[in-house]
Amino acid sequence: MIPTPSYAHLSREDFKDVYEPAVYLCTDLNPHATRCTRLTGLSNSIPLNPVLTDLTSALLPRLERSVDVLVFNPPYVETEDDEAEMAQEGGVIERAWAGGKGGMRVTDRLLEQVESLLSDRGLFYLVAVPENKPLEIIEQMQARGLHGEASDWTVN
Structure with a gap:
């Protein structure tokens, strides 16, 4: 079971532009979401490198x-x-x-x-x-x- 991540490192302002992140390998079209996801990973000792892309386009054909x-x-x-x-x-x-x-x-x-x-x-x-x-x-x-x-x- 993956524990619920801590969001203490994010402000109320951050959540005006994104949903709360809870992902492992992740993509998003929203740069605010990718930033918050990366910070959430760091705050929870999970190394994440969210990819700013439309769906999976930046990761094909590799995926x-x-x-x-x-x-x-x-x-x-x-x-x-x-x-x-x-x-x-x-x-x-x-x-x-x-x-x-x-x-x-x-x-x-x-x-x-x-x-x-x-x-x-x-x-x-x-x-x-x-x-x-x-x-x-x-x-x-x-x-x-x-x-x-x-x-x-x-x-x-």
Whole structure:
């Protein structure tokens, strides 16, 4: 079990631009998120070197068929596509949640890559909400030869 990291080294100001980081090999399009992730790793004696990139683009083809666990927390809130596009270009906190039509604008792009990223024993975890139609996502992944299931977690 990986312990919950300490965030004492970050200020309230830092969290205006990012979600709290909790990753090992990580990428993000948001430079504030990569900085906070690196600092969180240092503060918890975990050497992290977050990569500032769009999804996995800076790591291909090196990552092909070598990812054992892929965890993706995309911008999944359903918004107008133009709102999602402005958020992704604007470098604001909205880029972390504005997901466009069906909340799937960024998720759809990663789903196209999952099969080529996962190792033979690889697992893929995706954070989604009902508006993202998780069962349809699973069907898409099954069409690519992968197996999937939905978990209904509720945090109280």
